[in-house]
Amino acid sequence: MDIQFYNTLTRKKEKFIPVIDGKVSMYTCGPTAYNQAHIGNFRTFLFEDVLKRFLMLVGYEINHVMNITDVDDKTIKKANNENISLKELTDKYTKIFMEDLETLNILPADIFPIATEHVDDMIVMIKSLIDKDHAYITDDGSVYFSIKTFEEYGKLTNLDFDNQIQSERVAADEYSKETPQDFALWKSWKDEDGEIGWDSPWGKGRPGWHIECSAMSIKYLGDHFDIHCGGVDNIFPHHENEIAQSRCSFGSPFVNVWMHSEHLNLEDEKMSKTLGNILSVPSLVKKGYTPESIRFALISSHYRTKIAFSETKLTESKKAVHRINEVYDRLKTLQKTGTSLPNEYEDFVAALSDDLNTPKALGILFSYIKKINKKMDISSFSEKETAMSIHFIENADKIFSLLTHDGRIPEDISALVLKRDKARKSKDWQLSDKIREKINQKGWIVEDSSDGTKCYKA
RNA sequence: GGCGUCGUACCCAAGUGGUCUAAGGGAGCAGUUUGCAAAACUGUCAUUCAUCGGUUCGAAUCCGAUCGACGCCUCCA
Numbered sequence: 001m002d003i004q005f006y007n008t009l010t011r012k013k014e015k016f017i018p019v020i021d022g023k024v025s026m027y028t029c030g031p032t033a034y035n036q037a038h039i040g041n042f043r044t045f046l047f048e049d050v051l052k053r054f055l056m057l058v059g060y061e062i063n064h065v066m067n068i069t070d071v072d073d074k075t076i077k078k079a080n081n082e083n084i085s086l087k088e089l090t091d092k093y094t095k096i097f098m099e100d101l102e103t104l105n106i107l108p109a110d111i112f113p114i115a116t117e118h119v120d121d122m123i124v125m126i127k128s129l130i131d132k133d134h135a136y137i138t139d140d141g142s143v144y145f146s147i148k149t150f151e152e153y154g155k156l157t158n159l160d161f162d163n164q165i166q167s168e169r170v171a172a173d174e175y176s177k178e179t180p181q182d183f184a185l186w187k188s189w190k191d192e193d194g195e196i197g198w199d200s201p202w203g204k205g206r207p208g209w210h211i212e213c214s215a216m217s218i219k220y221l222g223d224h225f226d227i228h229c230g231g232v233d234n235i236f237p238h239h240e241n242e243i244a245q246s247r248c249s250f251g252s253p254f255v256n257v258w259m260h261s262e263h264l265n266l267e268d269e270k271m272s273k274t275l276g277n278i279l280s281v282p283s284l285v286k287k288g289y290t291p292e293s294i295r296f297a298l299i300s301s302h303y304r305t306k307i308a309f310s311e312t313k314l315t316e317s318k319k320a321v322h323r324i325n326e327v328y329d330r331l332k333t334l335q336k337t338g339t340s341l342p343n344e345y346e347d348f349v350a351a352l353s354d355d356l357n358t359p360k361a362l363g364i365l366f367s368y369i370k371k372i373n374k375k376m377d378i379s380s381f382s383e384k385e386t387a388m389s390i391h392f393i394e395n396a397d398k399i400f401s402l403l404t405h406d407g408r409i410p411e412d413i414s415a416l417v418l419k420r421d422k423a424r425k426s427k428d429w430q431l432s433d434k435i436r437e438k439i440n441q442k443g444w445i446v447e448d449s450s451d452g453t454k455c456y457k458a
Numbered sequence: 459g460g461c462g463u464c465g466u467a468c469c470c471a472a473g474u475g476g477u478c479u480a481a482g483g484g485a486g487c488a489g490u491u492u493g494c495a496a497a498a499c500u501g502u503c504a505u506u507c508a509u510c511g512g513u514u515c516g517a518a519u520c521c522g523a524u525c526g527a528c529g530c531c532u533c534c535a
Contacts, residue, residue: 011462029535037535044535073533124510125500158461159531183532209532231535241532262463265528300483302473305464308530316470323483326498351472359472373499377469377490429493433466434493447497452499 003058003353006236006304008258009156015106019256023061026052027217027255029230030066030112031237032098034075034088038270039279039309043102043264044231046295047303047356049106050258051229051401055350066109068094070116071208072426073198080194086116102283104225104291104331105401107400114347119198122207125249126185126200131403134248134333141203143189147181150244156258168327183241184208191333210241217242222421230258256443264307284314288458292402293318299358300402320366321402327369328403330376336387344368345392352399365396392430399421401456409455415446417455420446 003016012018018024031037031045037045050060069075070090079089096112101108104312126143128280131136134149147161166330189197189204194219197204197407217225230239239258258421266277284294288313301307319419344364350442351360375381397403409417439446447454 006497028500031535041535047535122516157530160460161531181532229535232529233534236530262533263529274505292480296483305471308470310470312484320483322497330498359482363472366482372501377499425491428494433494445496448492448495449498 001350002420004355004432005257005259006355007256008239008260008437009255011158014257015256018060019224022059023063024055024227025221025225026227026229027213027225028064028066028109028228029111029219029234030068030215031093032069032072032074032079033093033097034072036094036096036280037100038124038271039284039298040264041279041441042106042230042281042294043099043298044261045306046104046298047261048229048400049104050299050303050358051227051356052107053401054356057395057398058353059351062110063219063221064107064109065111065113066111066292067213068114069212069218070094070114071206071212076193076196076206079196081325086196090116096351103281103285104256104295106347108351113216113220114447115207115216118216118219119207121219122211123186123200125211125215125218125245126207126248129185132248135185136178136243137202140176141186141205142176142184143202143208144177144182145185145187145241145244145248146178147183147244152247153244154240156240156243157277159236159240159430171231177333178308185211185239185245199274210238211245213238213368214246216240218246218250218254223250223254225255227257227259227262228255229259232262235260238292261303262306264309266309279309283352287311289314290318290321290404290457292321295400296321298403300362302357303356321404323369324393324402325368325404327373328390329391331372331386331393333384334376334381334386336390337383338387339391340384340388341395342368342388346394348392361396362400365393383453404456409444411443413439413455415452416442418448421453 004013005016006013026048028045031041037377050356052064056062071086075086075090079086082089090443106297109126127327129145130137130143133146133151135143135145137143161179185207185208186200186202186205187444189206197206217228228239228242235258242255246252259411266279271277271279281291285291293314294317297306297309298318300317321344344367348361348364351364353362368389372381372385375385393403416435416439420432420439422430423432423435438448443458445456445458
């Protein structure tokens, strides 16, 4: 079955053919380590996670690189404001980022290259761009990429720079540039940078924003790799500039498929610090939303559509996730034989093969669940069917990761549950209700079903 | 000004020329089950796809116009 992905570069869905048969190399733009990543950032990281897991499921070997940006305007400013070293600041937020990834069960990249550890690689690349006349040095020792030397500049963004109305921001920028849209490869040191700076052939300074991704992606994935992802806001200028630098420096095709995820908004508002509506992963978990329901909320819309995020959505997601877990638990109590998969599994894979249509794939999974529940209700479910159902759900879970994996019940709770079961057996309803109340107060829920007593976190 | 996206039930959300009198989830309602409660399971829930025209044997899907929401045009996932 063909896999198709929407390529931002060509603005259409294309058949996915990896550069090397059976292997996929992907680069995903990571965080800038100057604050805690918010739920909107994680929408993108989760899209990338699902993409990667899907490619793994269908048999590809993945080489995944995600950068950590630990030097730019924001990190420098914040470190100097807080009077701490750049490393102190970025280590702190990198650590938090890694923890949040783990919370959401996002598979780690194979390599997380750090920008400041690759300044030499960037300098080599900048040098080659100067040598090839794609870049020029200004009086203050900065280096700029000259966009007019690259014919394809603007292709990714679909912008025509010859007929652009100059925005105020651009016009107000450094006047030493040849063309207003030329972008910095190297920024010369300024007073406000404080201690932060690196030596280069053009004097002390620091790398521009885009060069790190070019240098690091090429270092670890080669100058022609399969997929490069990020949020839509990265299309311009970040990825447009990456293409310009990389292609001009190496003369190679660089990236085959560019994939970008749409934004997540809070209700209708854009998340922003001034509005104070930033949601972090730990803050949602603290409110009682499980990582699984957060995952569901973020993947139940297609990655190229905007999400209006809300707590209502999380509550609904929690119930949907519960439904999957419920049927899985039910299946687990039955005998099974065989290793085959149901026909619906093909539809499931086909949905994901069509530009990673996660909502459709979830729909297929849920209607399958309804079907097998009905069958189980009238107890005409064979051991073979049980096995098929379990395999389908487990395979789907390899991508979505919605089954509750750490449902471990603390000892004091399970002791109470046992005590209550005993009371129920002797029909001491008063005592059993009392214990139930106690368990509820501790934040757990007990339910009596025909399969026995169930207990899970509220 | 340029480039582009979107508008599907009470809410969320697939579907992009015929199998659509439109998948799936949540809510509601009804039933089954149950010591009770909760949960679970089942059934039900859009002759209609922002509006108006057009193309076509056939349109939610293509084209045009209108209305509405939004993104990008060097901070941003």
